[in-house]
Amino acid sequence: MGAVLGLCSAAQLACCCGSAACSLCCSACPSCANSTSTRLMYSLMLLLVMVAAAITLAPGLHDELKKVPFCANSTGLVPSTYKVDCDQAVGYLAVYRICFAACLFFVLMAGIMLGVRSSKDPRAGLQNGFWGIKYLLVIGGIIGAFFIPEGSFASTWMVFGMVGGFGFIVIQLVLIVDFAHSWAERWVSNYDETESRGWYAALLLAMMSCYALTLTGIVLLYVYYTKADGCDLSKFFISINLILIVIMSAVSILPAVQEHQPRSGLLQSSVVSLYVVFLTWSALSNGDSQCNSIAGGNEETPAGRYWASFDKQSIIGLVIWACSVLYSSIRTASNSSKITMSQHILAKEGGGQGGLIDNEEGGDGGEAGASDTKVFDNEGDGVAYSWTFFHIVFALATLYIMMTLTNWYNPSSQLSKENVASMWIKITSSWLCVGLYLWTLVAPALLPDREFN
Template sequence: MGAVLGLCSAAQLACCCGSAACSLCCSACPSCANSTSTRLMYTVMLLIVMIAACITLAPGLHDQLKKVPFCENSTGLVPDKFKIDCDQAVGYLAVYRICFATCLFFLLMALITLGVKSSKDPRAGIQNGFWGIKYLVVIGGIIGAFFIPEGQFAATWMVFGMIGGFCFIIIQLILIIDFAHTWAENWVSKYEESESRSWYAALLISMLTCFALTLTGIVLLYVYYTKPSGCDLSKFFISFNLILVVMASAISILPSVQEHQPRSGLLQSSVVSLYVMYLTWSALSNSSSECNASISGDEKTSFDKQSIIGLIIWTCSVLYSSIRTASSSSKITMTEHILAKDGNAGYDSIEGDGGEAGRGEETKVFDNEGDGVAYSWTFFHIVFALATLYVMMTLTNWYNPSSQLSKENVASMWIKITSSWLCIGLYVWTLVAPAMFPDRDFS
């Protein structure tokens, strides 16, 4: 990040307080669309919030706060009026407060950008610029959230978090399945056009790799999350999901499915199967300690190896789902009205000489939304608000909030295992729906 900031000129840094589209993220690129730059900046904001929330769950942080003079439980000598309760600055309550302020920010942005049709709208400057002010608003909101009396705040906000987090799970699953279909269709299309053996080999290797990783994951789940006697629920989850992915793979190559979707095949099934196994592993990480490899003895730290690996995969999945929402909003909402045509219509140079000169190599950020937005700004912010709630609930173990990422939690386990079943169900629906309703367009 420091290298990117070092490449920025004073003119580019003006986007922090001005209404021009931000070129901060794209200063090292030959050119960058306005819509792309904006989405990247909001994604960076969400990533920073996620990191801050994780820091508050870091093991030992609570003990370190005892050394801070202004904390109530500190051994330092300061007047009582300067002391505050630092217990609220760490743990799941801190995550709740951080995500509360961030979620409200994205909801506010959704209201501000409601009904924007193009970048010619005066509100476009708020969407694409003023980054310094936006970050200050978020930081100020987070600081203010720590002054909210505890009372019923946690219990009430948890209900909103569960609803919003589950909605984001549905969106995330749709995008993962859409990714699998898009990947396979693109590669199959290139193979059919070129008839190149390299594309055929790439398809075959990718499919076999995903299936091999899925099979390896199943074996490891049986080894580390089950025992010869007991752990029946864990055995059921693994076996049942194995049966489901086998059935889904078989359905994908049925003649009736192939008739309506010639490019449907095992590559999509392998990607979905691998993701389902990841969800299964994530669910079993919250199973009972007797059958849980991530809990050894009395050692229940927040950041063990399983948590770190899972956190990295989960972070990438959340960020991909969040930023991908913009270009896939019509698939999520089942309507074409929420997504404007993407492209260079209404091309206006934001940095450069403008006109033909603006199209040259000196152009860093150009406005590609002059005639129509490339994505629904309001829907984009709503999804980011839902993503914030999903982050909050995942880090705090859903219905039974705690300050540890890796811990026995039945509620979190059932949420994750239900997500794996929903993933299979949605994928199978994308396969059979065109055959069941041939008169409808599912493209």
């Protein structure tokens, strides 16, 4: 599956080099919907932006990056009274500028694609092509962003980053809830059709594994983020989320819920519970440092403070982000997406009835063109997903990358892991996650006149 998707994206990428290269590449590619290959290309762009931003955190580039124009200890290429001492924060400030340029690109694309209804719109070419120009535009924007004087740029952009990061967390948890429902529906369906003990064992093992990891995570949070004579707020966050996990697990197996959703069960609850524990861990990592026994030792030295941000929590967050972006790029809308309101991100089912995309040199739409072209247009009668909303999601994803790579630190020369605002954003998102999942369970029962299937 990955090889097929990779070839589809390769066909899109070749189109930026000319019609001859596109024809040569597409002839070796499997059939692929244009809506899928386009989303994968934007995902590849976002992944490259993340890699570029992560590279700026490399130890070997620390001294070199201090020569950038916005640093007070730079070579002084652009004289300015608004500069910052980059002895500690140069990597984080570079990440801010790279993500700033990428975010503006996706905001610009969102504005351009307003009101597009089908691929017959003249703006469809901008959405599905011109990849070379798009990449050059992003690269040029990143270079230009390094000349932005520091001043209050980082502190102001951090506010946008926290708001945007929170927005993407909400969208991410929508995708995770949709994934949990789709996963359970498919496995339960396979079990009902085959009555195989293997599928039943797989369901039971997956559910028990997720709950075991959830319980282990709760215990570790109490051990490493609380103390016997203090840390009352941390204890409250962990305890309330534990209670919410028990409540939503119990609701998922209530007879009233099972009557309207026979395939609802503990597997979905276990997946959501595990994600709630991760959000709780992420929130507490930005809480009171006196209650964080993990990050105590390494932050006593400047180098330790600098590199403590790129820790396990950040890596897991980026892995979840990558899986969410990939899931939204290749997934079509399911029944559960009607409840989780993720239709704007996921492509509509039943797509692919449109005609093949013709080559520039053979666009007669005949049999020869169809046999030479493997990327087909499935949006001739209507877009498979909201193009504007898709770019808004990717703009928010860029801000989430920025905040995750910097571990939601306060951007200053004296880096501080304590960030009360980000702590409340993350813990609030965990409560929203539980609320959204509970809604998907009770919505069919509360609104019996509405069709969710």
